[in-house]
Amino acid sequence: MYKHGISITETYSPQGIESKLYNFWEEKSFFKPDPDPQKPPYCIVIPPPNVTGSLHMGHALNATLQDILIRWKRMLGYSALWIPGTDHAGIATQNVVERQIMAEGHNRYQLGRSNFLQRVWQWKESCGGKIIEQLKRIGASCDWSRLRFTMDEGLSRAVKEVFLKLFEEGLIYRDLKLINWCPRCHTALSDLEVEHEETEGKLYYIKYPLKEDSTQFITVATTRPETMLGDTAVAVNPEDKRYKNMIGKILILPLINREIPVIADSAVDMEFGTGAVKVTPSHDFNDAEIAQRHNLPNVCVIDEEGKMTDEAGKYRGMDRYEARKRIIADLEELGLLEKTEKHKHAVGHCYRCKTVIEPFQTVQWYVKIKPLAEEAVKVVQEGRIRFIPEGWVNNYYAWMRDIKDWCISRQLWWGHRIPVWYCAKCKTEKGIEQGDLIEILFYKPITLNGKEIWGGTYNELRKIGITKEEIEQRAKIIKIPKEIFHFASYYEPTSCPKCGNEEIIQDPDVLDTWFSSALWPFSTLGWPEETEDLKRFYPTNVLVTGFDIIFFWVARMIMMGMKFMKEVPFRDVYIHALVRDAKGQKMSKSKGNVIDPLVMIEKYGADAFRFTLAAFAAQGRDIKFSEDRVEGYRHFANKIWNAMKFMMNFYNLRTKGEVTLEELNLFTNKWILSKLSDTIEETNKALESYRFNDAAGAIYQFLWHEFCDWYIELSKVILYSESEDKEETVNCLFYVFENTIKLLHPFMPYITEEIWLNILKKEHSLMISSYPTKDLISRDEEALEKMEYIMQAISGVRSIRGELNISPSLNLEVFIKPLSINAEKVLSEGYTFILKLAKAKTLKISKDIVRQKGSAVSVKRDFEIYIPVKEMIDIQQEKKRLLKELQRAETEIKFLNKKLMNEDFIKNAPKEVVERDKEKYEELLIKSDKIKENLKVLEELKD
RNA sequence: GGGCGGAUAGCUCAGAUGGGAGAGCGCAGCCCUUACAAGGCUGAGGUCACAGGUUCGAAACCUGUUCCGCCCA
Secondary structure (H helix, E strand, O other): OOOOOOOOOOOOOOOOOOHHHOOOHOOOOOOOOOOOOOOOOOOOOOOOOOOOOOOOHHHHHHHHHHHHHHHHHHHOOOOOEEEEEEEHHHHHHHHHHHHHHHHHHHHHHHHHHHHHHHHHHHHHHHOOOOHHHHHOOOOOOOHHHEEEEEHHHHHHHHHHHHHHHHHHOOOOEEEEEEEEEEEEOOEEEOOOHHHEEEEEEEEEEEEEEEEEOOEEEEEEEEEEEEHHOOOEEEOOOOOOOOHHHHHOOEEEEOOOEEEEEEEEOOOOOOOOOOOOOEEEEOOOOOHHHHHHHOOOOOOOEEOOOOEEOOHHHHHOEEHHHHHHHHHHHHEEEEEOOEEEEEEEEEEEOOOOOOOOOEEEEEEEEEEOOHHHHHHHHHHHHHOEEEEEEEOOHHHHHHHHHHHOEEEEEEEOOOOOOOOOEEEEOOOOOOOEHHHHHEEEEEEEEEOOOOOOEEEEEHHHHHHOOOOOOHHHEEEEEOOOOOOOOEEEEEOOOOOOOOOOOOOOOOOOOOOHHHHOOOOHHHHHOOOOOOOOOHHHHHEEEEEEEEHHHHHHHHHHHHHHHHHHHOOOOOOEEEEEEEOOOOOEOOOOOOOOOOOHHHHHHHHHOOHHHHOOOHHHOOOOOEEEOHHHHHHHHHHHHHHHHHHHHHOOOOHHHOOOOOOOOOOOHHHHHHHHHHHHHHHHHHHHHHHHOOHHHHHHHHHHHHHHHHHHHHHHHHHHHHOOOEEEEOOHHHHHHHHHHHHHHHHHHHHHOOHHHHHHHHHHHOOOOOOHHOOOOOOOOOOOOOHHHHHHHHHHHHHHHHHHHOOOOOOOOOOEEEEEEEEOOOHHHHHHHHHHHHHHHOOEEEEOOOOOOOOOOHHHHHHOOOOOEEEEOOOOOOOHHHHHHHHHHHHHHHHHHHHHHHHHHHHHHHHHHHHHHHHHHHHHHHHHHHHHHHHHHHHHHHHHHHO
């Protein structure tokens, strides 16, 4: 129990305090932006985590930095809004629910599309968004009343709106191309969703016999022999002398005995393999390009499941890897396998399930990206969007330069359904009824008149009496050729706008999740409605995110923002680091090196954890996270707590809330105010330039090493006496502490609020109080200089004590001889402080002091300290100490001397630098003389 | 193959626009001094990866080398 009637726990314990305060803030609606129109807006949209996700270190860092910014700006008087939300994560979420269903012994097809979607929503309501609760644990001050989800009604509207607009403008189109296909997820992927991984594979050399003379061969090298069944040519470089006479000749494709030509294409690398490459247009991107140039046919030998097709002859139905083995064995038997070599190459994997990607030819939806990209590059070049750190713009430009059209359709059920319909009754240019071209495959047959129906064309199925609904419910695959007439519609249409027929079916695909994420900065603010929020908060101020989604997300948001808002989505893009483990390895479940942020919070408190992340968040470098650091910053929290405990002993003596430099008498008080002023400026400056570590460091340094180590200790001298400065010291102590707590609040919101509200009993919450800015206090140069003397005197005594191993319990007689009038005046003014903090028994300050024999000495700029230690210590040890100091001084003298003798230096260096060095040089000369003198005295002592 | 980033104390890292290096942890010594041992005080520890160059002056700027990491093809 303390004097003012509050009991304070011995050490700071975050458990219990945090949730209480968080609930308090939320109940008071402090997370909502201030509606006052006078206040300037400040807005951040959270990078929406996956709804399936749980909080990992990356999220924690990301959220901490955003929260620091938001709390800082809110306290600076902005109407601050941080919009939270999650994205629907098409593949990931669908996978989660499919696994659940599989555990029940079913698959999604058995449920049917609409039932399956119901299950996904159910799952989302009960388990999804766990991460939102976790964000609250780290103290995120998001406006939860504005929580959004990419599949919610408003955002779905935005998605449709955007799709239709782009479709109408011809920026969205449907095309038959080779795409990246995941045989496990059964969907197309965009280029970005493929991860290339260096893999140790093999290079197979296969002999293709010549038609005209089967004893002659061309040997091709390939890493994927199973695709040879789909070869439609062999290509060589036209410059390649080895093959000059082969060009135009016909080869017999082994195993399948198809005739294929030898063609010349300059894209062929003569150095690779034998210089002759097989061309498989259906299963390789490079080959597809060659095929286009030479008008080669496509032969598709691998299907959407990764199994061999009918075209694969006797390998039909085999898995692609099984087929590879068999083909190699068969070739070997035929004597057509020349050799195999080890070979390293990059293999594409699905970023969600890590399955090896199969290039696959299908009809997909694309966004024509060039026109959008041009605008997005321009706004960055013009500086309307800044990247911080700057270096990332190069990556951004590079990617934008070689950008390819964006494949946006996914063969999933969970996501925004593409708002396009196809008419079965309209006729193609060739006069064929479209329904005859739409092929349906059921997951489970329909039995009709004792016959199992597995599918067929749309028209066939309708003719035998299967309803439209049945077809859509039961379809596993709906193949709709490219040329079929289609129309987009915002509302669900009932008939074809061209022929009026009701036989229309919707495109079965959904949109890439990133399509909806790209709209996030304006869709979350209410677009396409012209809401108040949109008017007030768009463009947002900053996007805080990791570099890994610059392309996936940041670039696309800029494109969409420019396209639909005619304005950038954010001013700044702050790219933060990746959080790695202590050894610098990426954290991953399989490596087992994952650190759970919630465990850290549980163990050390959210404040210590947040502070660690901020202190680590130096620009341009990854974070190697170590638990030791968190522990260190928990100590910091505890330090604050204890300082507060000390102060609360004097709480009742406080007479005013604010103090100014002018009204203060005592230089220590003026000093700490000046130091606070510096810290305030440094912190704000650092935050303005997103230097979170500098801001955290400035506060830490001030609070611990200036406020606690020096100021509190100095204050005790006054507070435990009957000094007339006691009142102003108490007032100053609290004033400085309160402002420091304010500075710290964005970093450590809980402990600061707890002290503010529940210990200091402030009327209003700290999180809505005002952030200190540099005009709050100025600095007093004189006080700073005075403290310099006092600190030197105290440290001088302590050094002697420490280095000579004199027990702190031994009170010493200290003599200080000032060598200037100023030194005498200042040191005398600080007499009591020196006496107490140096733990002196007696202290004499006088220019008339004569050094006693057997004194330890410390030489300062313009005073000397003598401590008689004859009885206490070993003379040799003191001599050693002085020699060390002398040596240090002399090396520096030598260095400075050389510098000052250099005419070029005097001539070229700035005046201040030369002046400073001269001064330093002279001081050191005096110092070394003094030390030498004192060494002589020690010699005398020996006698 | 193209591009980017890193190498500073035993460990993890800071070191805007060049003026001879800092922190935290760890380590050593002395201390339970009435806010705090989750603490105090005092120390030890660094040819700033290597080699050249620019400059009066380089950890910083330029060139090359080695090692490590990332992105793209």
